[in-house]
Amino acid sequence: MASKKNLPVTSEVTPQKKRSATSYDVAMLAGVSQSAVSRCFKPGASVSPETRARVLKATKELDYIPNALARSLITRRSNLVAVLISNLTNLYYPEVLSELSKQFVSKGMRILLFTVPHESDIDQTITQIWQYQVDGVIAATRLSLEHVTEFERHGIPLVLYNRTLAEKSVDAVVCDQIEGARILVSRLAAAGHQRFAIISGPTDSVVGQERTRGARERVLELGLREPQVVMGHYDYQSGVNGLRQLMKNRASAPDAIICGNDIMAIGCIDAARHEFRIDVPKMLSVAGFDGVEPSTWMSHNLTTLRQPVQKMAQAAAEMLLSLIDNHTSSPEKRVFSAQFIEGGTSRLDHPVPPATKKEQK
Amino acid sequence: MASKKNLPVTSEVTPQKKRSATSYDVAMLAGVSQSAVSRCFKPGASVSPETRARVLKATKELDYIPNALARSLITRRSNLVAVLISNLTNLYYPEVLSELSKQFVSKGMRILLFTVPHESDIDQTITQIWQYQVDGVIAATRLSLEHVTEFERHGIPLVLYNRTLAEKSVDAVVCDQIEGARILVSRLAAAGHQRFAIISGPTDSVVGQERTRGARERVLELGLREPQVVMGHYDYQSGVNGLRQLMKNRASAPDAIICGNDIMAIGCIDAARHEFRIDVPKMLSVAGFDGVEPSTWMSHNLTTLRQPVQKMAQAAAEMLLSLIDNHTSSPEKRVFSAQFIEGGTSRLDHPVPPATKKEQK
DNA sequence: CTGAAAGCGCTAACAG
DNA sequence: CTGTTAGCGCTTTCAG
Numbered sequence: 001m002a003s004k005k006n007l008p009v010t011s012e013v014t015p016q017k018k019r020s021a022t023s024y025d026v027a028m029l030a031g032v033s034q035s036a037v038s039r040c041f042k043p044g045a046s047v048s049p050e051t052r053a054r055v056l057k058a059t060k061e062l063d064y065i066p067n068a069l070a071r072s073l074i075t076r077r078s079n080l081v082a083v084l085i086s087n088l089t090n091l092y093y094p095e096v097l098s099e100l101s102k103q104f105v106s107k108g109m110r111i112l113l114f115t116v117p118h119e120s121d122i123d124q125t126i127t128q129i130w131q132y133q134v135d136g137v138i139a140a141t142r143l144s145l146e147h148v149t150e151f152e153r154h155g156i157p158l159v160l161y162n163r164t165l166a167e168k169s170v171d172a173v174v175c176d177q178i179e180g181a182r183i184l185v186s187r188l189a190a191a192g193h194q195r196f197a198i199i200s201g202p203t204d205s206v207v208g209q210e211r212t213r214g215a216r217e218r219v220l221e222l223g224l225r226e227p228q229v230v231m232g233h234y235d236y237q238s239g240v241n242g243l244r245q246l247m248k249n250r251a252s253a254p255d256a257i258i259c260g261n262d263i264m265a266i267g268c269i270d271a272a273r274h275e276f277r278i279d280v281p282k283m284l285s286v287a288g289f290d291g292v293e294p295s296t297w298m299s300h301n302l303t304t305l306r307q308p309v310q311k312m313a314q315a316a317a318e319m320l321l322s323l324i325d326n327h328t329s330s331p332e333k334r335v336f337s338a339q340f341i342e343g344g345t346s347r348l349d350h351p352v353p354p355a356t357k358k359e360q361k
Numbered sequence: 362m363a364s365k366k367n368l369p370v371t372s373e374v375t376p377q378k379k380r381s382a383t384s385y386d387v388a389m390l391a392g393v394s395q396s397a398v399s400r401c402f403k404p405g406a407s408v409s410p411e412t413r414a415r416v417l418k419a420t421k422e423l424d425y426i427p428n429a430l431a432r433s434l435i436t437r438r439s440n441l442v443a444v445l446i447s448n449l450t451n452l453y454y455p456e457v458l459s460e461l462s463k464q465f466v467s468k469g470m471r472i473l474l475f476t477v478p479h480e481s482d483i484d485q486t487i488t489q490i491w492q493y494q495v496d497g498v499i500a501a502t503r504l505s506l507e508h509v510t511e512f513e514r515h516g517i518p519l520v521l522y523n524r525t526l527a528e529k530s531v532d533a534v535v536c537d538q539i540e541g542a543r544i545l546v547s548r549l550a551a552a553g554h555q556r557f558a559i560i561s562g563p564t565d566s567v568v569g570q571e572r573t574r575g576a577r578e579r580v581l582e583l584g585l586r587e588p589q590v591v592m593g594h595y596d597y598q599s600g601v602n603g604l605r606q607l608m609k610n611r612a613s614a615p616d617a618i619i620c621g622n623d624i625m626a627i628g629c630i631d632a633a634r635h636e637f638r639i640d641v642p643k644m645l646s647v648a649g650f651d652g653v654e655p656s657t658w659m660s661h662n663l664t665t666l667r668q669p670v671q672k673m674a675q676a677a678a679e680m681l682l683s684l685i686d687n688h689t690s691s692p693e694k695r696v697f698s699a700q701f702i703e704g705g706t707s708r709l710d711h712p713v714p715p716a717t718k719k720e721q722k
Numbered sequence: 723c724t725g726a727a728a729g730c731g732c733t734a735a736c737a738g
Numbered sequence: 739c740t741g742t743t744a745g746c747g748c749t750t751t752c753a754g
Contacts (some may be wrong), residue, residue: 020491020515022747022748023748032724034725034726034747035724035725035727038747038749039724046724047724048723048724051723065488065491066492066748067434067494067747068494068748069434069748070746071748072730073430073434073731073746073747074729074748075749075750076730078430087459088456088459088462089456089459094454094458095449095450097455097474101449102476102478110474112471113458113462113472117463117466128471131426132429132430132471154381236654240659266660269660270659273659273660274659274660293452293597296597298601298632299627299631299634383730383732384732385731395732395741396732396733396740396741396743399731399734400733400739407739408739409739412739430730430731431731431746433746434732434733434746434747435732435746436732
């Protein structure tokens, strides 16, 4: 019987040339069948100790590593999850990504990263996802109904991170932005603030819209002046510009500014202090959302609503994995509450009686 | 001739059940051979317009997407690159990752993300890399000689990001930390600073060590006092603690502190201002490294050495791709210079004559 | 417990 | 330009 092939048989004349060893080579060397080798790498398989020993020895010798791609082809499990993230420079996302990575790695899955530069690029990005046969997807980007249904059609489990769909129930983990915004306004109002303003996130950010809406509604509920809203883009400069705009008319200047995220709040505070010489929080209260690391720095010590990123990421990973394992599909939404962080950029106690003017302590 | 198989032939009784269409199904429906379908998805292939049209039609109808995994199996190109990153919370890395992602996506490659929680976990992380048959690796983590040679043995192109190996020349893109540190010290010394101190990065960070070494050597070269060095871990708190330690002995307190990165510098400044009531930069100059976004904020406006992250990431991606395409292996190291940012946390002009004491302006 | 055989979905010669 | 024919490296029945 002629040998199956006339391969190089990993001769030692080619020390560092490519073409790594296959299970076949290992089988050859170990004098067992190729399927025996395969079994040695499958957790619950039944292999005799001696066979296993021989295989392991050959494996060492040939530097054999199973080819995950080939395996995926037949098992229909790639152990790959796609993570869709819009903007890693958003400071909030790296934390999420890091946490997700940790979670998935501990479950033996790898992350295929998809950063979406512009919302318009998302379509082709999504096509890429199919190609790689990922087992599931975590999306922290804006997704349209079409996109979501497409995932469904392809039978790919999907969990949205901090996003939901108005038109359809989807698996998602979110943080209750409205609740957070309402708490924030309530606390500020209780401390006597009367003239609210909002530096909002961009219109295409659902999270941002919710924060703005929640805050605005609560302000109105409390019978206070309609808050002035200026739009930002979640970046530092937006906070700076936002304040400038709000300060154009000094007469109606706000005494409390709610910003769509921490970074804008920081920009706003910096502009207030360095450009307008406004004392925060004495003359002006500023608050943000997210609780990113810089918000905790002494220089800012921001009043904010911290999102439980770790818990949320963990929940997202859990949900996705359970979806992957048992394709049960009754969408679940897990809602977390943000944690109110008092910080030091808002006056929260000692409401000053509006009628009286007291300056001394 | 009996038909090749008795497949479900994508009957319409299973609307959203799994098992997506294969090139075979498409071929069937289009009435062409399976290889014809394959050709339609290969850029430079020769297919008649009508064949292509029929295939495309069938493709649409069946929602066909080529399986990248199966393709990789035979082409030996996965179009996957592994990116190894230690610590996404380092603020500097998200920027790098984002840039790398942009670069690779534009070249049709996807990023498989490997975050390494602890240095000890790196071994198994690396094994994972082999399994996925990545075309190349970008490592922004500490790698031992063994690891690097292992990559070489497996014939996987590797580019180090901001790292090199003492024992061996490797493809790498780095930023000249020593040069940067020397410039920094020179500028500070020229402005009359005499008592330098360093809050260094962790000992296992080569970059950190170089920054410290470069600074220290230059200080000594200039005939100044041996700088006190305290160790940090690249985080905010390390900057705070660092300053506390340096202030223990007020008599020999430094007048210039060089921090291993921006975040520690910010911590240091915040501690100086808020805890010690030290005026930065009037009484104390503080500088950092990296030029991360928060360093540009008005509240800090840090004196720092900005790394050209974009250029570096671009270079790294380029190098890796060229390594992947033509396995030429004469290691190249691309060294970039950091850009000195004056900022406002260091006194850089008006050197105060050391003998005289003047306080008024 | 083990080997043989049949593919997973795709690409790549090779004849027509 | 097109179909046929081999596999890529692995898992998985199915008989022994």
